[in-house]
Amino acid sequence: MRHISTELKYARPAAHIFYGWAVVASAFVVSLLGFGVAYTFSSFFPPLQQTFAATRGGISFVFALSGFLYFSLGAVSGPLADRFGPRWVTFAGMLCVGVGMLLTSQAQALWQVYVTYGIGIGVGMGFSYTPSLAAVQRWFVRRRGFASGMAVAGIGIGTLLFPPLATWLIGVVGWRATYGILGIVTILIGPAAALLLVHSPQRRGLLPDGDQEPEVSMPGSAEAKAPTNAEDGLTLGQALHTNAFWLLYAASFASSLGLFIPFAHLPAYAHDHGFSAGFGALLISLIGIGSTGGRFLLGHGADRLGLRLSLQGMFLGMTVMLLWWLAAMSAWALVIFALLFGLCYGGFVALLPALTALCFGGRRISSIMGVIFTGVGVGTLLGPGLAGTMYDLSHSYTVPILVSAVANLVAVLCIWRLKTPTQQKPAA
Known part of the structure; x- marks a missing residue:
């Protein structure tokens, strides 16, 4: 009798408000705070360069080191989250x-900024981003693109809000106090948001998308073959032996060579062309506005158009922008670049995890995503730093921008060759 009661309870709708949306909200706050404060780096670029008498290349590698770590360490934090759950990681x-952030505010030498910001922020985001975002993929199947877009929209909104806030605070209280304020805000809110994360709906007796217990279908039918359980899928070892994994890895690496150059260098580029520091910070915020639209709108549209085709379009869009x-020297041209580049960047960040989950299932999605993100990490390490070094040598951003465009075209070709194992279902 107890067995029948349990089965009936499990067959009911999960809840009036599906808990998966709480997981999405948690990932949203984590990405908003983590990437929001990380992407204030361009606002700190001039005072750090002046305080420590450093070159643009030397300062750029601080951001590059941080980016390398917060993407590459997903290969460590992903398996930990698969095993122990994403909450405490x-x-x-x-x-x-x-x-x-707090320790960076006390740095007395550039090497200390490398340790406190480059390594500190990098390790922190490396243990936050992949586990929280991978958890979202397990809670949704039919609406995975939309849910993923909602979760990473925090990055776009953080990019919109934090750089101008940091620029204003630096002008009022100085760069050291600004880092201290950002650190305190992150400590008060970020860990609390992480407590909402739950590994998968199965851990709560639920199904993805808040569905009821699926009906039993005849063996060999299309419905029987369709993936309905977020715990199904490949292990990391199995994924490593597929062409899909390496095409996703190559596309992520290639695109990331140029993806983060604007975040580190766009304000400096604007300054070189006679614009103020405030306008440079505004451009970073406009990337945030564009990327927020990309995460919300393109993530939802991709559930209908298809994840593979949509991601291919994002890489092509970044190539064009x-x-x-290269030709953007006026204010209006830089504004258009920031908005449309942000739109495509936001779509890429939203769609890559969703396409990864579509290809490999949810069984070890944190581990698989973590390893794929190492490609993003290597690209992030090389791109901004080398761009700064090339500028120091040539006093021009032409070569790094051209290399970035070609690299994104390579990413387009990789996704074009990618074959997904299942058909994308339209959102209900």
Whole structure:
């Protein structure tokens, strides 16, 4: 009798408000705070360069080191989240981000900024981003693109809000106090948000998308073959033996060579062309506005158009906009670049995890995403730093921008060759 009661309870709708949306909200806050404070780096670029008498290349590698770590360490935090759950891994990561900011405010030499910001923020985001975002993929199947877009929209909104806030605070209280304020805000909010994360709906007796118990279908039918359980899928070892994995990895690496150059160098580029520091910070915020639209709108549309085709379009869009940047010397041209580059960047960040989950299932999605993100990490390490070094040598951004555009075209070709194992279902 107890067995029948349990089965009936499990067959009811999960809840009036599906808990998966709480997981999405948690990932949203984690990405908003983590990437929001990380992407204030361009606002700190001039005072750090002046305080430590450093070159643009030397300062750029601080951001590059941080980006390398917060993407590459997903290969460590992903398996930990698969095994122990994402909650405490993300909790520790957000705490590390806040402490890193506080320690950066006390740095007395550039090498200390490398340690406190480059390593501190990098490790913190490395243990926050992949586990929280991978958790979202398990909670949704039919609406995975939309849910993923909602989760990473925090990055876009953080990019919109934090750089101008940091620029204003630096002008009022100085760069050291500004880092301290950002660190305290992160410590107070980030770890609390991480506590909402739950590994998968199965851990709560639920199904993805808030569905009821699926009906039993005849063996061999299309419905029987359709993936309905977020715990199904490949292990990391199995994924490593597929062409799909390496095409996703190559596309992520290639695109990331140029993806983060604007975040580190666009304000400096604007300054070189006679614009103020405030306008440079505004351009970073406009990337945030564009990327927020990309995450919300394109993530939802991709559930209908198809994840593979949509991601291919994002890489092509970034290629076009990087070529546009080469000729962008007026205010209006830089504004268009920031908005449309942000739109495509936001779509890429939203769609890559969703396409990964579509290809490999949810069984070890944190581990698989973590390894794929190492490609993003290597690209992030090389791109901004080398762009700064090339500028120091040539006093021009032409070569790094051209290389970035070509690299994104390579990413387009990789996704074009990618074959997904299942058909994308339209959103209900």
